[in-house]
Amino acid sequence: MVERSFVNCPFNQYSFMFHSKIAGIGKYVPKNVVTNHDLQKYMDTNDEWIQERTGIQQRRFADRVGETTTTMGVEAAKIAIERAGTTAAEIDFIVFATLSPDYYFPGCGVLVQRALKMKEIGALDVRNQCSGFLYALSVADQFIKTGMYRNILVIGSEKHSFGLDMSTRGRNISVIFGDGAGAVVLQPTIEEEQGILSTHLHSDGNHAEILAMYNPGTHGNHWTEKKLADFNEAEISDMFMSHSMIEKGQNFPYMDGPAVFKTAVVKFPEVVMEALNQHGLKPSDIDLLVPHQANLRISQFIQQHLGLGKEKIYNNIQKYGNTTAASIPIALCEAWEENRIKKGDLVCLAAFGSGFTWASALIRW
Ligand code: UT7
Numbered sequence: 001m002v003e004r005s006f007v008n009c010p011f012n013q014y015s016f017m018f019h020s021k022i023a024g025i026g027k028y029v030p031k032n033v034v035t036n037h038d039l040q041k042y043m044d045t046n047d048e049w050i051q052e053r054t055g056i057q058q059r060r061f062a063d064r065v066g067e068t069t070t071t072m073g074v075e076a077a078k079i080a081i082e083r084a085g086t087t088a089a090e091i092d093f094i095v096f097a098t099l100s101p102d103y104y105f106p107g108c109g110v111l112v113q114r115a116l117k118m119k120e121i122g123a124l125d126v127r128n129q130c131s132g133f134l135y136a137l138s139v140a141d142q143f144i145k146t147g148m149y150r151n152i153l154v155i156g157s158e159k160h161s162f163g164l165d166m167s168t169r170g171r172n173i174s175v176i177f178g179d180g181a182g183a184v185v186l187q188p189t190i191e192e193e194q195g196i197l198s199t200h201l202h203s204d205g206n207h208a209e210i211l212a213m214y215n216p217g218t219h220g221n222h223w224t225e226k227k228l229a230d231f232n233e234a235e236i237s238d239m240f241m242s243h244s245m246i247e248k249g250q251n252f253p254y255m256d257g258p259a260v261f262k263t264a265v266v267k268f269p270e271v272v273m274e275a276l277n278q279h280g281l282k283p284s285d286i287d288l289l290v291p292h293q294a295n296l297r298i299s300q301f302i303q304q305h306l307g308l309g310k311e312k313i314y315n316n317i318q319k320y321g322n323t324t325a326a327s328i329p330i331a332l333c334e335a336w337e338e339n340r341i342k343k344g345d346l347v348c349l350a351a352f353g354s355g356f357t358w359a360s361a362l363i364r365w
Helices: 047-054 069-083 107-113 127-146 166-175 205-210 233-235 243-248 259-278 296-305 324-337
Strands: 019-028 033-035 058-060 093-097 122-126 150-157 178-188 196-201 288-291 346-353 359-363
Touching: 019 127, 019 324, 047 296, 058 093, 069 107, 069 150, 069 324, 093 107, 093 127, 093 346, 107 122, 107 150, 122 127, 122 346, 127 150, 127 178, 127 324, 127 346, 150 324, 150 346, 150 359, 178 324, 196 259, 205 259, 259 296, 259 346, 259 359, 288 296, 324 346
Parallel strands: 093 122, 093 150, 288 346
Antiparallel strands: 019 178, 019 196, 033 058, 150 178, 196 359, 346 359
C-alpha cells in the first residue's frame, strides 16, 4: 500500500503515475417493487408494450417519505466503504452524480458528508444525467492519479419516482425509470495493468432540449425563440414555476425517445471503440461490458454491433428500469456480486444520455 504522506500534496511526489482502482463497490435498491402491471393503475400502458420496447419487467420505487436520493446513496456508500477496507472517516473526497437531488441546492454530496459524519472534506456534485457516474468516476480518477487524494467516494443515485408524470401523458418516460443507488471507493494502486486505464468524456449540447426537465429553471424560455414582448406579465413573473406549468405537466421530464434512441446506438459503440483503440485493444478483449441501462434494445444493439457474446454484456434493466446515474454502479456491483468479474478482467463501462453526453471507462479489474 502506498504511503499516506502524499495525501493533500498537490503534486505527486513520486516519479511514477498512480492508477486508481475500484477498491470497494456497493448498491442499494428500495424494497418497493413496481411491476408493469402496477403502472396500469395510473396510466394507459401495458406489460407487453413496456417489455417489447424496453425489456423492463419491474423497477423499484423509494418510500415517499424517509428515503431520498441521498439516503439511498449513503446506504450504497456504506457497503462500498466497508468492502474497500476503510471507514467513512478516511474518505478524502466525495463525488455525487444525480439528476434527482434532494434539493435544488445544495447538492447531495454535502448531505452524504453530514450523514456519514465525515471530516470537512470536499464534496462535488456532478450533473451529467445518464453519463453522470462515468463523469464522476473520471473526476475522481484524476484526483487519485495526481496524488491529491487516496480514498474517494463516488456515488450515483436517483429518486426518479418523485418527479415522474404518472398519468398517460407521461407514459413514454415514466415507465422507463426506477430508483436506486450505487457507489464505489477509488484508491490508488501502483500495480501496473490494474485499475482504471482511461476514461473518455463527450458532449453535444445542440440536443440539450431533446431529453430534459426544463422547470423549475432560469431558462426564461429562451430556446422557444420567443421575445420578451411575446409574454404577458403573469407569464414573465411565473417563469421559474407556476400553476400553469404544473397543470400542463411542464414540471416533468421531456424526452423525444426515438431521437435519443437513434443517437444512442451510434454513440455507445463509438465511445467503447475509442477506449479500446487508445490501448490497442479489440472488442473481443472485453471480458464484461456494463452499459448504462437505458433500454435493453439499445444494449442488445451494442452487443451485436461489437460482436460480443451475450455473456460479455451485463444487463439488469429488466429488474430495476433505467436508474440514470445509478445504473452503471448498480449493474457493476451486481455483476461483481455474481462473480461475473474476476481479477485481471477487462471491464468496459459506457453511457449515453441527456445533454447529450456520453462516456466510457476501461478498467483492468
Ligand atoms: O437513459 C437516458 C437515455 N434514454 C434513452 O436512451 C431512451 C431512448 N428511447 C427509447 O428507449 C424509446 O424511444 C422509448 C422506449 C422511450 C419509446 O419507444 P419507441 O419505440 O421509440 O416508441 P415511441 O415513442 O415512438 O411511441 C410509439 C407508440 C406511440 O403511439 P402511436 O403514436 O404510435 O399511436 C406512443 O404513444 O407507443 C405509444 N406509447 C406507449 N404505449 C403504451 C408510448 N409510451 C407508451 C407506453 N405504453 N408506456
